[in-house]
Every structure is written in structure tokens, then in C-alpha cells.
Amino acid sequence: MHVVRYSQAFIPTLKEAPADAQVASHKLLVRAGFIRQLGAGIYDYLPLAKRALNKIEAIIREEMDAIGGQEFFLPALHPAEIWKESGRWEVMGENMFRLKDRKGGDYGLGMTHEEIFTAIARAELRSYRQLPQVWYQIQTKFRDEPRPKSGLLRVRQFTMKDAYSLDVDRAGLDLRYEDERRAYERIFTRCGLDFVAVQAHSGSMGGSESSEFMVKTDAGEDLVAACPRCRYAANTETATARVAPEADGPGLAEPEKFATPGVLTIDALEAAPHSVPARRQLKTLIYVADEELVVAVVRGDQELNEAKLQTATGAAVVRPAHPEEIPPLMGAHAGSLGAVRFTKAKVFVDRSLAERRDMVTGANEDGFHLRGVDVKRDLLAHGAVLAELRTVKAGEGCPRCDGTLEVFKALEIGHIFKLGTKYSESLGATVLDAEGKQVPIVMGSYGIGVERILAAAIELHHDDNGIVWPLSIAPFQATVLTLGPEPELRKAAEEVVAGLAREGVDVLFDDRDERAGVKFKDADLVGIPIRIAVGKKGLAKGQVEWKLRAGGAVELVPVAEAARKAAALVAASVKPGPGERA
């Protein structure tokens, strides 16, 4: 029942990693026979991967069901109309795969399912008495990533567990959000991942508050700022920090123009002869926020964070302006731009600049800059608004305590959002509340990247010989190897395997006619947690060799006891069940 014979299994292991693999999980998933690539960001999941994914999904189902989740299975193919209703047919832009049917009708492949679940709510829910509802599915998502990479970490087709909560009010949403947060913590813990929950940017999802679940690894693409002293942790797309105050002189009564021919960068202005420190410069960036040109101002030595600008502008999409879009608005080219008394477009100024005086910035005239600029007097008094725009850096002060922030790379494995009424309003999903008033349903949205759990587990747990699976998500819990062709070895191995099967342990029986070395190498590569080797030496004493992939010495155990020992280990490793407190 639980036994797979290696001699008949499809486990195509490789001695060499594919040349194009960069990160550990990608190399090992290919080498160990879990995946093959079909196209850029598109992978075949072979039987080993499917087994591990099934285990991850089973854990997710248990925990989602434990908080009252009800599983659905919705289409991946969506008529354009529903996405047009929410406005995201445009918002998603190139990221959405689009196609036409034979009649020329527009369709998209689902990137996420807010619209579809909301449409069900709209059609079927009438009363607050039917709420709350927690709906979820485990489904394939399609996203036309500009740049797929790193094996399973950034792909164009992947599996997501997406859940949606439906409540009559915000208080209900808050409860559902906390339920999901706790469920997520249990899911990732059970999958053997070390993770942190961080404050996050909501992006194209919208909504008021969101948390990302992050695994700290250099294979990740996000940056997290965290304080080791308190619990503060945030994606750098939202993280804030204390900035050391700058001592500004009184400055000038009026900004003063001076010639800076050929000076087009912060660095050039910092160099002789002008010698203006970057910290005294205002960097002026031109962006397009939903078709509208906007101006963003940050300190010369700091970086604008586009996600923060998106939040500040309230736009759905933000991109840098093209060079040719700038002069008609500003009257100058990039390199000489400034926002002093500028009113032709919205101007956003980084909050940390509010009190600065005697600053230098472009004059909006090619070849000239202004000095003596007072942010309050020359920008804020002319309609510019303060906003959180800058990207925090390691070493800056924690915004919550007097600690110092560290910044590390992390991989996002889950994200929960308080959506509020964004989708219920745009799609018209309402119920009558207790007073008989029609109110939009208050929603939350909760996603987990299933393959990312798989890949993250490998990034966290591997060594030079291969993968070291957590027992909970390993494709097999145990493997039994025969170390030689002798019939008595095989007979003893069969006995152990039968025992394991009886105990309900998943087992891969390496019955191949291969040398011992090959079997050891493959067992290590594939990363099966419990290895039981049947060899002549041990068997002479009625014993087999017990070894854990995660480490530790080889132990000799009687043939008759191996299965029980494995079963005991499996039982002991089972985390507190659904809903129980850890």
C-alpha cells in the first residue's frame, strides 16, 4: 500500500546539475528527479515532487479545515468581463495571460481568484446570517512573470492555496485574519520551515493591512527589515526607520540658482567643484502613476521605493517616466530636475525631509541647480505633500524601539490581506445586516505558494549530498536499501518493508540491482529522512542499519524492530493536530 519499489519507480536522478540552475533548490530538485523544465518558468512535477506536494497540500487542508475553511475548486480560465468589473483587467497588465476563444471573446488565465469568489458571494449570499464564510481552494495560477527564475521560486504556472473570508463587518474580518495567521503559522511550522511574519505592501490586491510569511534565505527576492531587539519586521516595501537628524544651517532667504554645466548626477554634484554632500541634495524623480505624471523627492543618498510611491499615490500601477516624457512637464531633462514651487503635477516629498533647509536640487533648467532650498517653504507650501517614500537600510534605527534594523533577503511563502470592501463594492457583493441595511461584504484574502514551501524547505534543509527533507513533507518517510544481490538480504529487506507498510510508514524500497554506493548516493540525494540498510554484516547478527538523513550515527537494530522504530519516530514528529495549540 505504502510501498514503492525503486526498480519500477520513475526517479530520474542526475550526477550533474543542469547548467542553468543557480539556487540550491533548483539544482537539487532537478538532480534528485523531482522536476524537469518544460519552458521558462514552467515545470513538470515528476512523481517524487507530486508526493511531496501532496503532503504539503494535506497539511494545508487540515489547517484550513480546522479554522472552518470550505474547499472549492474554481476555474483557471476566466472570462474577461469579471476582471473588467473589478478593474483588474487593466491593472494586471502584461502579468496576466490572455487569450481569445473561437468567437473572439477575451479570456484570462487566473492569477488569483478574488473576482471569482466574490462573484459567487454576490450571486448567492443575501444575509449577514449566512456569514462568516471562509472559502478556499488549491489551484493552479498563471502569471506571466517578466522574469521567471530560480527553478520553482519564480515561475509562470504554480499552485496556490488561496482562501477568502467573508464577513459582515470589520470586526469579523479581524477575527478571520487572526484565524488565518494562526493557521499559517501552524502550516509552515508543520512543514519544517523557519519563518517570520512581516508587515507588507498590498500591491495590486488592495486592502488596508497585510502580512507576508517569509523564509530567510539568500535565494529569496524580497528584502525584510527586522529589529533583533523588538518584534518589528517589515518588507522594505513598507518598512520605516528612524533617520539620524541632520543639522541644517539657516540657509538663504530665497533659493539661489547656480550654474552646473554637465552635472547630471548626485555623484557629480557631490564632487568638486560643487562639493554638495548627497545628504544635502534633493533627488527628484518623475514617475507615471496610472497615466498621471507625478514627482517624487527623496534625499540624494537615499533610494525611492516604488511600492511606497504606489501607496502614496493610491495608483494601481507605477512606473518611471520615460526620458522623453520628462521635459514637457518639467522644462528640463533628467539631471537638472527639481520640485521647488512646482505645481504642474503632484509632488510627493519623503517624510524625513520635512524639516530640512539649505538643500540643493535641480533648477528645472538644464545646466542649473538651486541652493538654499527650504523644503517647507519652497515645496510643502506650494502643494507638495509628505509621504513615506524612502527605502530603509540596514543599520538605521528601529521605528518601534531604540534597536538597530537588520535587512536580509527572504522568500515569500504566504501572504494574508485585509481586503475590506474593495472587491465586494466593485462587483456589488452585498448582504443585509441586522438592521436590514444593505452593506458590502468585508473580505480577506489569504494565499500560500505550495511549490515555494517545497523549494524553501530545500533551501533551508540540504547539504553537499542532497536534500534533507523534513519528515512531514518528504516524498517518502523511509527508504530500505539492500546492500548486495544475496537472496537473504532481499528477504530480510522485504520483511522490514512489510513491517513499515503495516505501520503506515511511506517507504521507498530500493530493490535495484545496483551497487551499495549508488543506492547510498541516491538515498542521500533524494533526501528521505529514515534510511534502513540491509547488509551482510548486520544481518549475520539479525540486524539492519538505521540512519537518519538529518544526521547522527548509524545504529544497528534488530530486523523485527526497525519498522516499529520508524513508526515511533513518525508518530513523535507529528505536530499538534489541527486547531490544537502548539
Next chain:
RNA sequence: CGGGGAGUGGCUCAGCCUGGUAGAGCACUUGGUUCGGGACCAAGGGGUCGCAGGUUCAAAUCCUGUCUCCCCGACCA
């Protein structure tokens, strides 16, 4: 979308510069010897050199176009 790199048996690659009709290792098949950490010997099978044009007596090799994959960037004016 910009820049860089790469497409040659299943895999990892050499050959290309300097055109002359395709190679190595691994993998695979058969036989033998082996058998506790990716064995050895012998004999084999397998490649329209991404695709399409062009140059040439002759193209994996030179030229043009095109497709695909990988990496960096796509903000720092």
C-alpha cells in the same frame, strides 16, 4: 523592454576563431568480472549541430533573419 551569455546524441561539454562531411565523459544495450559510498573490461546503439535563408565546390564552423533558454538590469536623473 535594455545589456550580456548559450543552443552540438538523454545529461555535462569540446569542436567554431583559421569551412573539408562530428567528438569526449556520464547515461543506455549486450557479455564478462565485480559488489558497503555514484565499479572495471570488451563490444555496441544513438546526433536533420535550435530553425529558415544566404555565401561557397563544400557550412556545426562564415553572413542575415528568427525562435528558445539562462544571467544582469529594467529606480537612483
